[in-house]
Amino acid sequence: MVRPTLRQLEYIVAVAETGQVGLAASKLNVSQPSLSAQLAEVENDLGTSLFQRGRSGAKITPVGEDVVRRARQILHEVQDLRATARGGGVFQGRLRLGVLPSIGPYLLPGVVKRLHREHPSFRLIVREESTRDLADGLHSGRLDMIISTPEDHPGTHKVHLFTEKLWAAVATDHPFARTKTQVTLADFKDQTLLTLGSGHRLSHIVAGLAASGGGRVSDEYEGTSLDAIRLMAATGAGIALLPSVYAATEARRGTDVHLIALNDDIARRDVALVQPQLPQARPGSEVLAEILRSEALKILGQEHA
Numbered sequence: 001m002v003r004p005t006l007r008q009l010e011y012i013v014a015v016a017e018t019g020q021v022g023l024a025a026s027k028l029n030v031s032q033p034s035l036s037a038q039l040a041e042v043e044n045d046l047g048t049s050l051f052q053r054g055r056s057g058a059k060i061t062p063v064g065e066d067v068v069r070r071a072r073q074i075l076h077e078v079q080d081l082r083a084t085a086r087g088g089g090v091f092q093g094r095l096r097l098g099v100l101p102s103i104g105p106y107l108l109p110g111v112v113k114r115l116h117r118e119h120p121s122f123r124l125i126v127r128e129e130s131t132r133d134l135a136d137g138l139h140s141g142r143l144d145m146i147i148s149t150p151e152d153h154p155g156t157h158k159v160h161l162f163t164e165k166l167w168a169a170v171a172t173d174h175p176f177a178r179t180k181t182q183v184t185l186a187d188f189k190d191q192t193l194l195t196l197g198s199g200h201r202l203s204h205i206v207a208g209l210a211a212s213g214g215g216r217v218s219d220e221y222e223g224t225s226l227d228a229i230r231l232m233a234a235t236g237a238g239i240a241l242l243p244s245v246y247a248a249t250e251a252r253r254g255t256d257v258h259l260i261a262l263n264d265d266i267a268r269r270d271v272a273l274v275q276p277q278l279p280q281a282r283p284g285s286e287v288l289a290e291i292l293r294s295e296a297l298k299i300l301g302q303e304h305a
Helices: 006-018 019-027 031-047 062-088 104-118 129-141 175-180 201-213 227-234 244-249 287-302
Strands: 051-054 059-060 095-101 121-127 145-148 156-171 192-193 241-242 257-262 268-276
Touching: 006 019, 006 031, 006 062, 019 031, 019 062, 019 129, 059 062, 062 129, 095 104, 095 129, 104 121, 104 244, 104 287, 129 145, 129 192, 129 268, 145 287, 156 175, 156 244, 156 287, 175 257, 192 227, 201 241, 201 268, 227 241, 241 244, 241 257, 244 287, 268 287
Parallel strands: 095 121, 095 145, 192 241
Antiparallel strands: 051 059, 145 268, 156 241, 156 257, 156 268
């Protein structure tokens, strides 16, 4: 028998994800002694310890982290093989999709509705995380694919989805609200700009725009969400720069801020569907990309409505 077996790889991944042998056994519907014995057998075969077991649980070792990452890749390959044989591609089974929190809540509702209608057996598990955490999740195998800014994920397979321009959100009594139908970078001179924390690509984009226009990024407030920085802008704390998908779905629904188009070629961000670099993209991923792209274009079409 080839060892470790696929079932043993599932055991390893489950223990890594739960941090507890008992929880992993319950999740996989096997007895704890059986799972422990299988783990010991794998570690003996590999000649190394994958977990340090103690009262606090099973802590993964440095070697174990690499083994778990590779185990996830193998299990994903087998899942793809089976899905290809059945002709369903990524839509046959489960997909763990990571997405930027500045995109997910506004883009995915329509996507999920369509996927449920067209692929009722498909399970989409969504995780909203920062750019940095998405990169880590894709590398470790914790996430199958991510929706993110392509420049932050070198060495991966990327499919372009859409490009967002940025909008300036100001308080309703801000001078720009009365005098501007659009703004340029020059208008940011001596202005305070609001953005997300440093773990997000958007923060780097805004910092570059502030530097080019002679403005400053607020060092008193870093938002954890686009809603948060929009509300801060509404109080007059500064100008929030918001990407198009959010601006078209959320910011326009309220009356707390005034939205102004930002007219500059560099005031934008590209968004892509990203997956690990394999000899071939996962079967069906281009179809998923087209569904995401189609929903985004519907939303972006509302920008000038």
